[in-house]
Amino acid sequence: MKKLIVTLAAIVMATGVFAQLNFGVKVGGNLASISGMVSEDSNLDWGDLASADASQAMKLGLNAGVYAEYMVMPMLGVQIELNYSTQGVNQKLVTTSDIDISFGDLATNKTTDIAYNSGYINIPILAKAHFANIAAYVGPQFGFATSFNQTTKTTTKDETTTNAPKAV
Numbered sequence: 001m002k003k004l005i006v007t008l009a010a011i012v013m014a015t016g017v018f019a020q021l022n023f024g025v026k027v028g029g030n031l032a033s034i035s036g037m038v039s040e041d042s043n044l045d046w047g048d049l050a051s052a053d054a055s056q057a058m059k060l061g062l063n064a065g066v067y068a069e070y071m072v073m074p075m076l077g078v079q080i081e082l083n084y085s086t087q088g089v090n091q092k093l094v095t096t097s098d099i100d101i102s103f104g105d106l107a108t109n110k111t112t113d114i115a116y117n118s119g120y121i122n123i124p125i126l127a128k129a130h131f132a133n134i135a136a137y138v139g140p141q142f143g144f145a146t147s148f149n150q151t152t153k154t155t156t157k158d159e160t161t162t163n164a165p166k167a168v
Helices: 002-019 046-051
Strands: 021-032 054-072 078-097 108-131 136-137 141-155 158-166
Touching: 021 078, 054 108
Parallel strands: none
Antiparallel strands: 021 054, 054 078, 078 108, 108 136, 108 141, 141 158
């Protein structure tokens, strides 16, 4: 009889713990950009774009993962996530040379399109507070790069050269 009471008490307490534990799936999108040098071949910084013929465009990426939430109190909880995120950016550089003997022209434009793609595993550990129908999250996120590649396409007056994606 004593064992039965202890077993029932353990089941009731465990049910209360599991009622505070929630699991879920997250799927969404993100927009990413970069800062720093435009390319290794130039000394141009993205902050100098006003004086250069260069641009960058944000890329839409996927963010998907799973989470576990434990409510410590009715309004306060902890949420741990495991997410995979794809990020990247598209760059466009236009170079004009005054004399290009190979084409026999006085001026030649060369356009270089560079696409950067990267993948990350992110692990946020968040404190979660509920206020009416609003939730606030705060906490650190640990990220690990899983992949990075670059595709370059160069277009001149008469030819287009595309380099296959290369891991960097």
